[in-house]
Amino acid sequence: MRYISPVCFLFLLAACAPSKEKICGKMDDSIRRYLEKSNKDLAIHALKTTDFVMIGAGRLDTLSKESYGKKMAYFSKRYTASGNTAKADLDSINYYSKLDSLTTLQIANRWQDPKIYYYSKTYLSATMGTKKTADTVHYALDRTFKLIPIQ
Template identity: 55%
Template sequence: MKYLSLIVCYFFLFACAPSKKKVCEKIDDGIRTYLEKVASKQNKELTINQLTTIDFEMVGAGRLDTLIQQNYGKKISRFLTLQKTATNQANVRAYQDSVNYYAKLDSLTTLQITTRWRDPKVYYYSKTIVNMTTGDQKLVDTMRYALDKSFKLMPLL
């Protein structure tokens, strides 16, 4: 009898949770809406041939902050490379200002990460296959997107 009640509890638990396929479809809709909105703002024609979420995981705000921090690091290294190849003194200063700006954002994000490590996992981090054409550029790749609980895409930078 004890095991029967345990089995019934598991049945109700899994019956109430949305299936992975339904969640992936909602993630696809959220990504599609975001991409169409960005293309519309930039006055570009967008053709989405394939948009399929193949996997997702639930993450907290600390994980998103870590991803944002990685993007800051990439931007800093890109601006340092541009600074080394710049010939104009004004460009050198502009690149250094950009490096300083992203370094400051990076340090602020580091402080946020230390306070958010126990945040609940309320964000979807998806692995999505994208095949689209915007203007004259074609993109076929597996992309990672972060979405909130209402399936609105959150740009990581």
């Protein structure tokens, strides 16, 4: 009789939790709405979230910071290779460097933030104009399945 109560509790806990497929379906709907709203010329052929993990706000900031680092490296490479557009590329490097610094401060100040986000792994096949793409992309969504842009 002692072990029946914990077993029943675990069963009820598992029965009340939404299934992974249901959450992935909600993510798919939210991502589709976001993409269709922001890109008028986009035709989505396939969109399927295959997996997700729960991440904290600090990890979300780290993902933004990694994105800024990649953009700084891209514009730095273009800056060294170009002559006429060098000023614009240098401005872009400075812009992403400032965002990177602000995100570093945000990470330091947000260590106690209890917010949890979904980080999805989604297969996307789409056509924008004449350009076709098929790739696995990652999206961050909040608890209400609103897409959080990662710069």
